[in-house]
Amino acid sequence: MLKHCVALLIALLFSNGSTYAQLSDQEMTRRADSLIAQMTVEEKLGQLNQVAGDLSNFKRVAGILPVQFQQIREGKIGSMLMVYGADLTRKAQEAAMQSRLKIPVLFGFDVIHGYRTTFPIPLAESCAWDVELAERTARMAATEAAAAGIHWTFAPMVDIARDPRWGRVIEGAGEDPYLGSLIAAARVRGFQGADLSADNTILACVKHFVAYGAAEGGRDYNTVDVSERTLREIYFPPFKAAIDAGAATLMTSFNEISGTPATLSRFLMTDVLRGEWNFKGMVVSDWESINESRVHGAAKTNDDAAVLAINAGVDMDMEGELYVNLAKEVRAGKVSDAVLNQAVRRVLLAKFKLGLFDDPFRYCNAEREKALVLNPAHRALAREAAQKSIVLLKNDKNMLPLRKDLKTLAVIGGLAESKRDMLGEWEMVGRPEDAVSVLDGIKKQVSDKTTVIYSKGYEATRGKESLSKAGFVEAIKAAKKSDAVVVVVGETADMTGEAHSRASLDLPGVQEDLIKELHTLNKPMVVVLTNGRPLSIVWTAEKVPAIVEAWHLGIEAGNAIADVLFGDVNPSGKLTMTFPRSVGQIPIYYNHKNTGRPINPQNPNDRYKSRYIDLDNTPLYPFGYGLSYSSFEYKNLRVSQREFRGSESVTITVDVTNNSTVAGEEVVQLYVRDDVASVTRPVKELKGFKKLRIGGGETKQAVFTISAKDLMFLDRAFKPTMEAGTFTVFVGGNSAQTLDEKLEYLP
Ligand code: NOJ
Secondary structure: OHHHHHHHHHHHHOOOOOOHHHOOHHHHHHHHHHHHOOOOHHHHHHHOEEEEOOOOOOOOOOOOOHHHHHHHHOOOOOEEEOOOOHHHHHHHHHHHOOOOOOOOOEEEEOOOOEOOOEOOOHHHHHOOOOHHHHHHHHHHHHHHHHHEOOOEEOOOEOOOOOOOOOHHHHHOOOOOHHHHHHHHHHHHHHHHOOOOOOOOOOEOEEEEEOOHHHOHHHOOOOOOOOOHHHHHHHHHHHHHHHHHOOOOEEEEOOOEEOOEEHHHOHHHHHHHHHHHOOOOOEEEOOOOHHHHHHHHOOOOOHHHHHHHHHHHOOOEEEOOOOHHHOHHHHHOOOOOHHHHHHHHHHHHHHHHHHOOOOOOOOOEOHHHHHHHOOOHHHHHHHHHHHHHHOEEEEEHHHOOOOOOOOOEEEEEOHHHHOOHHHHOOOOOOOOHHHOOOHHHHHHHHOOOOOEEEEEOOOOOOOOOOOOOOOOHHHHHHHHHOOOEEEEEEEOOHHHOOOOOOOOOOOOOOOHHHHHHHHHOOOOOEEEEEEOOOOOOOHHHHHHOOEEEEOOOOOOOHHHHHHHHHOOOOOOOOOOOOOEOOOHHHOOOOOOOOOOOOOOOOOOOOOOOOOOOOOOOOOOOEOOOOOEOOOOEEEEEEEEOOOEEOOOOEEEEEEEEEEOOOOOEEEEEEEEEEEOOOOOOOOOOEEEEEEEEEEOOOOEEEEEEEEEHHHHOEEOOOOOEEOOOEEEEEEEEOOOOOEEEEEEEEOO
16 A cells, blocks of 8 residues: 555656656656756765665675665665565665655666576576577566566676686676677567566666776786777677667776776766767666776775766766765866766666656565566576586597486586585575586486486585595495496586686696596596586596586576486587687687787697697687587588679578487587788687577588678778678688688679
8 A cells, every 4th residue: 555655656746647667768858857956966976876785694685774774765875786575675665765855776686697596607508509598598587586676687797708717707608799799689688678667677787898808817807908909899799789789777897998997987988888889878887896996096085086987977886885975076066967967867767767766666576576486487497598508528439328227327526416506606596405416417317227326526615626535435436336427527606706716727626636537447437517617628628538518507407417418408509618728828719810920730830830839729629619419510511602792692501411310409600701801800700600400310501691791890990891802701510610611892
């Protein structure tokens, strides 16, 4: 009842019949401005202030401190993060309804790969090369979060990642800007749906603008030094794609760009974002990133930092509590009314669009929140996403799939029984008890005649590499008794994610030693990797017959892994980040430049070439790589015409034959190289892909169409251009093994 009265009151505030969320942009802006006209400077600054709730027991219960409730009543908090739950957010909105202007609070949350239903980490999900899947998981995550009072996710993270040492590679779609852009747009569509005011959609926040993934040495938060060309060609595109898809908000990054902390960069936040891309949404800083510009050495005081940030175009201050104290600077004219009002307008428009002015409680729905927890349809999607994210790295002599009726199967490795690590490092409200471990997944799927013997071998302890070999003896005993051995190794979730960079890409601790000892037994052996980044598993790759890359796959991890191990699902994932042989090769990515002295594959020891004296240049596994239980052969690459001009398009066709008896899916990839241009071009750039389902013995065609607009690049003034000349077209099942053809664009 109370809820309805308050909603009615607010509606009456500017009422002319229609709901706020349905107003035209122009009318909505007019309403926002008339509200702004009634606000004091302090109330305006309050709208720009985002604070975290009570973090003392965050993982168990969300909380809002009494003092924060009071600040909400005083109009000093416009937005909160790290707060969730229908009941708690309802209480906060009730407090907001007691403030002078009754402006609802905006609740942001890190819904990175699922809310309560945890999906695969985004890096894993990108390996599905399934844009529709990315949209569906985001949609479902939004549905759950929105019922729990959340209006806004801090996702998608679209940072291109070329350095696997950086722990946050788990959150993005890997190293390629083309695939990354498609996934970025899909996730925005998924979170936001068609109508932001619906009770199952939330605002997306594309982050971190920009080049956060280029941190020197792969060390999180470190300095970035990147050319404007690389920014524009590599790091910008997924942001632009997300914005074109309608992303309502954007987050700045912690790093500096060309001597300016990104959070203070007018070039980024105003010139590029607003000027070039026409972004109309709201910009939020990252957590205290305005304050940190002092530490960068770019501002003397916190107030100076805040003035620089708001003038650069950053609308909301996340957890810095600086904007809220800026009244003096505003009155001194250091921040103009126009700048302040603009920032407030953007925050209010977001709230209007969500429908919060129509009903501040529309997202706090305890019954819906409860009904959605572990909803079977959500679990089913989590399993499907996990199955599709798995990448088969090696399968000599068709060691996989395993028979379900083996007499004895050994499952070895501390990670095999871990539920917590399957959730990944952004588990937030996800719960370990909801997850299926690899061991449980396997046990459920073997025949009732099969004995599964589990032995840890090593400890998978959070925060610690396992250095003890005490468990080896028992593990070897278990393996000796068994017909086949599944060894689960990798990284605990907390070896990945924010502030979890690694200097080594080896399997942590004693895990490789364990694999080596088990290998001496000459048993059929499969290594399952559960990890959050490419690893340099050279020895394993050479010696172990079967390797499954299973990442951190979410609550259905164990079931999906067992589905693949026993052949109910034929793996189809392809890597979206290159696996190096050694950390010394980093950065290593497929779309590199050629240099003037590329290595000569016919004579790799040719001295004065761009190479290492102690290691191959090639990766362990290239971008786009992944096997299947089917065996695909590529033949007859052909182009519809060798020469093209103007807006003509060329059709590129290849035949893909499944030479096995098992139906499977293959991601057919199209790459292009611009052979000679006024600006050097990468040796290969992904320009398209098709996921084909091909029956045993069947041949299917993959057909691509390209035209000049797909082949343009940025000229010296960063304007898109197309130059006459030849292009090499490559098609294959990964970026390294391809068929090729030539095309020529005529003037
Ligand atoms: C800091 C992280 O960099 C950002 O990605 C995240 O959204 C915020 N913390 C809020 O948790």
